[in-house]
Amino acid sequence: MDYRRTAVIKLDIPDGADAFLRETVEQFKHCANTASEWCWHGDDGFHVTSKAKAETALYDQLKTETDLTANLVQKGIRRAVEAVKSGVERIKRGEDTSKPHFSADSVVYDKRSATFHRDHVSLSTVDGRIECEYILPDNSETPPTKYVADEDFEFRMGHLQYRDGEWYLHASMQKETAEKTPESTTEHRTVLGVDLGVNNLAVTSTGTFWPADEFNHWRREYEKRRGDLQACGSRHAHENIESVGRKETGRFEIQLHTVANELITEAIENDCSHIVFEDLTHIRTEIPEASWQHIWAFRRLYEYVEYKATEHGVEGVQVDPRNTSNRCSTCGFTHDDNRHQESFACQQCGYENHADYNAAKNVGLQYLRRRQSAGDGGAPVDVRLNRGTLNVSGEYNPPATTQA
């Protein structure tokens, strides 16, 4: 069995290295965005989803245009090809999508472009290797210190990320224990349910909330500025509207990337094989109070999770959203009176909780029921809660008292 974890490690950057790391990030994004541009509509009008084809066409050019090592240039191209592939999948499903654009400050490192140590990492940059010490919390029982200190966890790869003036290494770690089970399909699986909403962008069945305050604040600010500029009515104002729009979109995207990464970490830390979302096709009817920015954000969030989760062996899936907000996750009684804004109170069994949390559990349960009705005789599946799990009948199982 493999245990995978993402350790989010804050980095101590040596004096003067910040500029080189930033330049590395910019050049990596340049590689990814150039490749995205080239792949999205190839010469023949078809999307290119072959890494080999993209590398053959772009490698020499990008190697000349940047100061990156061969490995980082390849990683930049591959990152774009992966995103284009996801886009093509969405087109096949008849969903709205557009050319992938990489705006988040992030670089993908594997063991050839980085050397991962237990107390520091050596990163390939535009100015050769730079060594960054880890800043780890003292408590050796909590992540990331727990995983970094555990020699059984091996570093597989990492994402260097720049956020709010700080540098982080999102290290993917893996621990191999005992022998692999041959029939992995019969392995017990656990899923993470996610509810998307206007007050909380995301709430998981494990009881973690991502409030939408900041998002809503930016959104209102944007609408207000746009209104003011529109009142001016000049051509200059129109250009300003566009530039405000780009700035806001960039901000939103960074935030959505962060939430997506944190959702994936949540799934990994709870040993979940799937992250379950509501299907967003009829989102306008399901959440009538959602603005176009919310709907855009929900779709982007799902897309980010869907394509990033696979790197960690986790799968993003969508289920029928019907009744997830007015159904009781404990007894199944479904009624509009069960829900009053943010509070859920079951009219039948008396179960009470935050409405979004109840909905997140239902989203997970919906996936369990779908698998059951599909006659998939395979492994049992549970929904992961804050403590313990729920099975398909809504029965609660407390957590094991001892670690197996």
Ligand SMILES: [Zn+2]
């Ligand atoms: Zn109930």
